[in-house]
Amino acid sequence: MPDPIPAEQTTWGSLVVIYLFIAGVGAGAYLTAWWAERRGLSDRVAVVGRRLAGPLVALGALLLVFDLGAGLTHPWRIVWLYTHPTSMMSLGIWILSVFMVLAVIDGYASLVKFRGRRLPRLRALGTVAAVTAVGVMVYTGLLLGVIGAVPFWNNPALPLLFLVSALSTGMAATLAGSVIVSRRADGVAAFGGLHIGLVGTEALVLAVLLFFAATSHQATTRSSFQAITQGGLAPVFWLGLVTLGLAVPLVYNLIGRRPAGAVLHAPVPVLLECAAVLIGGFLLRHLIVAAGMVGHGFVSI
Amino acid sequence: MARWGMTIDLDLCIGCEACTVACKANNFTPSGVSWLRIVKDEAGQFPNVTRLPFPLQCQQCAKAPCVDVCPTGATYVRDDGIVAVNYDKCVGCQYCVLACPYGARTFVEDLAPYYPAGKTEFELFAGLLGGEPDAATGLPGRHQAGVVEKCVFCVQKIESGIAAGLTPGVDADATPACVVTCIAGARVFGDLDDPDSAVSRKASSSGAFRFHEEYGTEPNIYYLPARQLA
Numbered sequence: 001m002p003d004p005i006p007a008e009q010t011t012w013g014s015l016v017v018i019y020l021f022i023a024g025v026g027a028g029a030y031l032t033a034w035w036a037e038r039r040g041l042s043d044r045v046a047v048v049g050r051r052l053a054g055p056l057v058a059l060g061a062l063l064l065v066f067d068l069g070a071g072l073t074h075p076w077r078i079v080w081l082y083t084h085p086t087s088m089m090s091l092g093i094w095i096l097s098v099f100m101v102l103a104v105i106d107g108y109a110s111l112v113k114f115r116g117r118r119l120p121r122l123r124a125l126g127t128v129a130a131v132t133a134v135g136v137m138v139y140t141g142l143l144l145g146v147i148g149a150v151p152f153w154n155n156p157a158l159p160l161l162f163l164v165s166a167l168s169t170g171m172a173a174t175l176a177g178s179v180i181v182s183r184r185a186d187g188v189a190a191f192g193g194l195h196i197g198l199v200g201t202e203a204l205v206l207a208v209l210l211f212f213a214a215t216s217h218q219a220t221t222r223s224s225f226q227a228i229t230q231g232g233l234a235p236v237f238w239l240g241l242v243t244l245g246l247a248v249p250l251v252y253n254l255i256g257r258r259p260a261g262a263v264l265h266a267p268v269p270v271l272l273e274c275a276a277v278l279i280g281g282f283l284l285r286h287l288i289v290a291a292g293m294v295g296h297g298f299v300s301i
Numbered sequence: 302m303a304r305w306g307m308t309i310d311l312d313l314c315i316g317c318e319a320c321t322v323a324c325k326a327n328n329f330t331p332s333g334v335s336w337l338r339i340v341k342d343e344a345g346q347f348p349n350v351t352r353l354p355f356p357l358q359c360q361q362c363a364k365a366p367c368v369d370v371c372p373t374g375a376t377y378v379r380d381d382g383i384v385a386v387n388y389d390k391c392v393g394c395q396y397c398v399l400a401c402p403y404g405a406r407t408f409v410e411d412l413a414p415y416y417p418a419g420k421t422e423f424e425l426f427a428g429l430l431g432g433e434p435d436a437a438t439g440l441p442g443r444h445q446a447g448v449v450e451k452c453v454f455c456v457q458k459i460e461s462g463i464a465a466g467l468t469p470g471v472d473a474d475a476t477p478a479c480v481v482t483c484i485a486g487a488r489v490f491g492d493l494d495d496p497d498s499a500v501s502r503k504a505s506s507s508g509a510f511r512f513h514e515e516y517g518t519e520p521n522i523y524y525l526p527a528r529q530l531a
Binding site for chain 2: 012067068069070071073074077078080081083084086087088089090093146147148149150296
């Protein structure tokens, strides 16, 4: 068979990567807060996570509008995005919108005073918001995962990978926010074990996804794998994602759990570790989107 | 209701691109946009090699992945089998561009002139014709920046032809431009639901195949294979 033929398509670019990343961080921040509150881990972390979630997801949605070809010239067409929930994009925008509203209410309603009293927070609302937060995280993976024409994305490991990544980056953003607001890092250590589990799971799922790609019968999928591990994306993958985004947080948290690792729980090391997780999470989305584009629009005859 | 379909005989196609030009001339596609193209394939081992032209455009799938993913319903399958785009509902998310396994969709980034010096006579003429939307279809004759376009089987010719009492696939004025112009007669158009139509007979002849049948998209374009080289 001859080489694939280029079709010169415009494809999804960096705004989509940022949008998927921010939506994931926002939903992950909310779940971190939800967990922290339910488990009584840290009130400060819970407040910061709730406050972060709504604005982050709103920012992501705004980026999506900017990325639409007709989003700025014909903004009223955005209404149509709510009319076809059989499309993963339409369904996702529904979930995202519901979550955004709930997260803003849960994060900020208590600041509003009504007849001299602060508005109460509703436990049921928090539960629904937490469920939709999981929906948002899975959606960012399924958006890509349902595209049969990009077999590199088209497997069940991808939504799981983005779910785990959203949880770990959301937690990192929340912990970092908490440290920045309070200039103290106490309470962060309580999340160390959870963090090890998340980063470990992320590495494992990523390995599974890459194994699928490496052994795929589709040439384009194998070239996606090649691009990530050996080609143009390899430096970002090995240095940015594997080393900075996965190995550093894993080692940090493993050492941090030992008595001698207490020094790591000072504000600056915590912030550096959170930054590593966030950078790694962003690069993960970038690599997955970019690698899926390798060979896309090429039609093999 | 008819189900419009096409056959493309790869044994007759000489890759002259007359269809590519006829498509542009009839649909006034913007600069950088072509609804059909001829993929120049190769076959054989040196020194016995040959080039195989493979005309490629929207396959008008009955189970179109682009329709499944469209979040606004801008892309839809018409009752006559044509996959159409309502530009006024398209938000330009390009999800369909990703989903189409045939690379048949193009995002129109802008409506820049063909050449930097300004619009050519062709573009001025196209602009005159394309000023008002086609009320019935919302389709060709006009273009928008920021939306996704594709081949629609020259639906405006089919509809105006039928209204004038003509038969698509038989009368040139009711038949897609690429079919009318093909100098080799490689393209046949007509109603696939009519077993006696020329297109039905060709589509059911031996060796006829649909492009990447394994995708399960059920295209309404059938190809006939090129003869193997000795």
